[in-house]
Amino acid sequence: MTEKNRQVLLKRRPNGLPVPEDFEIVETPLPEPAEGQVLLRGIYLSLDPYMRGRISGVRSYARPTGIGEVIEGRVVGQVAQSRHPGFREGDYAFGGYGWQLYSAVPGDGLLRLDPAEAPISTALGILGMPGLTAYVGLHDIGQPKPGETVVVSAASGAVGAVAGQLAKHQGARVVGIAGGADKCRYVEQELGFDAAVDHRTPDLGAALDRACPGGIDVYFENVGGAVQQAVFPRLNDFGRMVMCGMISEYNDTTPRPGPNLGAVVRKRLKIQGFIVGDRRELAPEYRRMAAPLVQSGRLKYREDIVEGLDNAPEAFIGLLQGRNFGKLLIRLAPDSTR
Numbered sequence: 545m546t547e548k549n550r551q552v553l554l555k556r557r558p559n560g561l562p563v564p565e566d567f568e569i570v571e572t573p574l575p576e577p578a579e580g581q582v583l584l585r586g587i588y589l590s591l592d593p594y595m596r597g598r599i600s601g602v603r604s605y606a607r608p609t610g611i612g613e614v615i616e617g618r619v620v621g622q623v624a625q626s627r628h629p630g631f632r633e634g635d636y637a638f639g640g641y642g643w644q645l646y647s648a649v650p651g652d653g654l655l656r657l658d659p660a661e662a663p664i665s666t667a668l669g670i671l672g673m674p675g676l677t678a679y680v681g682l683h684d685i686g687q688p689k690p691g692e693t694v695v696v697s698a699a700s701g702a703v704g705a706v707a708g709q710l711a712k713h714q715g716a717r718v719v720g721i722a723g724g725a726d727k728c729r730y731v732e733q734e735l736g737f738d739a740a741v742d743h744r745t746p747d748l749g750a751a752l753d754r755a756c757p758g759g760i761d762v763y764f765e766n767v768g769g770a771v772q773q774a775v776f777p778r779l780n781d782f783g784r785m786v787m788c789g790m791i792s793e794y795n796d797t798t799p800r801p802g803p804n805l806g807a808v809v810r811k812r813l814k815i816q817g818f819i820v821g822d823r824r825e826l827a828p829e830y831r832r833m834a835a836p837l838v839q840s841g842r843l844k845y846r847e848d849i850v851e852g853l854d855n856a857p858e859a860f861i862g863l864l865q866g867r868n869f870g871k872l873l874i875r876l877a878p879d880s881t882r
């Protein structure tokens with residue numbers, strides 16, 4: 545076992561796109577688990593767009609990370625030491641904390657993972673928070689009907705890939721928007737969407753018109769910005785806009801002007817935001833539905849695994865620019881279950 549812990553701290557708040565100098569990597573003693581806690585040795589750390597909000601310091605639905613604090617993140621790992629009756633050394637679990645190699649966390653908050661049921665990394669992606677996000681957005685807001693056209697942005701990503709595949713299972717015609725030819729090919733050929741549109745194409749509106757000749761009934765919004773501007777005027781009467789995230793605007797230093805909302809009245813649109821954490825109770829239902837589909841290959845996923853904690857800042861900066869291809873994970877230690 546490594547004698548020391550290693551952590552990535554927030555050194556200063558980013559101004560626009562984060563830079564490596566906003567982060568600091570330090571070595572610290574191993575944390576001591578208190579009674580009821582376990583020491584978890586991280587194997588995978590999840591990097592997610594919401595972390596940009598946490599390090600900005602702007603008041604939001606969650607407390608921001610303080611300067612000098614470990615950056616928040618979800619971890620899958622192995623129990624290195626247990627002071628909780630429900631966990632033994634060697635157990636695999638989800639629920640470790642932060643951009644660091646080891647964390648001492650309450651055993652009550654950990655979910656034991658069975659590597660025989662699904663790869664342990666999936667607890668951070670398709671069977672975890674991003675997959676549940678896709679499910680909640682469609683279940684609560686999008687509610688696609690057979691034959692309707694659903695457009696999903698960031699379609700090759702952790703949330704978008706699941707949203708599109710689930711909408712397809714529900715009988716919708718699904719069009720993905722993604723950055724670049726490789727991602728578009730993946731969305732169409734591997735994920736089975738009906739069409740894919742590259743948001744870097746010079747005339748995105750015309751490309752959407754070709755891909756969605758009957759207009760758009762549901763837009764699963766993951767990126768905002770120019771993509772949103774192209775999709776919004778193409779929504780049909782009674783269209784639904786599932787406001788999941790607007791990653792292209794997370795580095796903005798001033799808010800952008802929004803669309804004119806007259807169309808919301810004329811077309812009787814529904815635009816609704818949501819935060820997955822408000823619907824945690826749907827997690828077991830989602831997992832029961834999704835796990836067999838993942839096992840049988842009917843729900844596909846892709847992971848983008850970057851080696852080593854020290855590469856987390858660069859990988860995170862890349863996530864905010866679309867450099868990841870699939871669910872972005874940092875491998876903190878070898879995964880002996882694979």
Ligand SMILES: NC(=O)c1ccc[n+]([C@@H]2O[C@H](COP(=O)([O-])OP(=O)(O)OC[C@H]3O[C@@H](n4cnc5c(N)ncnc54)[C@H](OP(=O)(O)O)[C@@H]3O)[C@@H](O)[C@H]2O)c1
Pocket residue numbers: 592593594673674677698699700701702703704721722723724727743765766767769771787788789790791792793818819820821863864865866867868869870871872
């Ligand atoms: N509401 C909630 O509870 C909740 C929960 C989880 C996630 N989310 C949101 O869901 C969205 C997707 O998250 P994820 O974890 O699945 O990430 P992801 O899609 O795996 O990765 C982010 C993707 O966003 C796209 N992107 C990044 N910068 C962009 C830009 N400037 N313009 C256009 N596209 C850009 C890139 O895809 P392309 O190269 O294809 O553009 C990139 O690969 C984010 O907005 C996130 O904040 C919301």
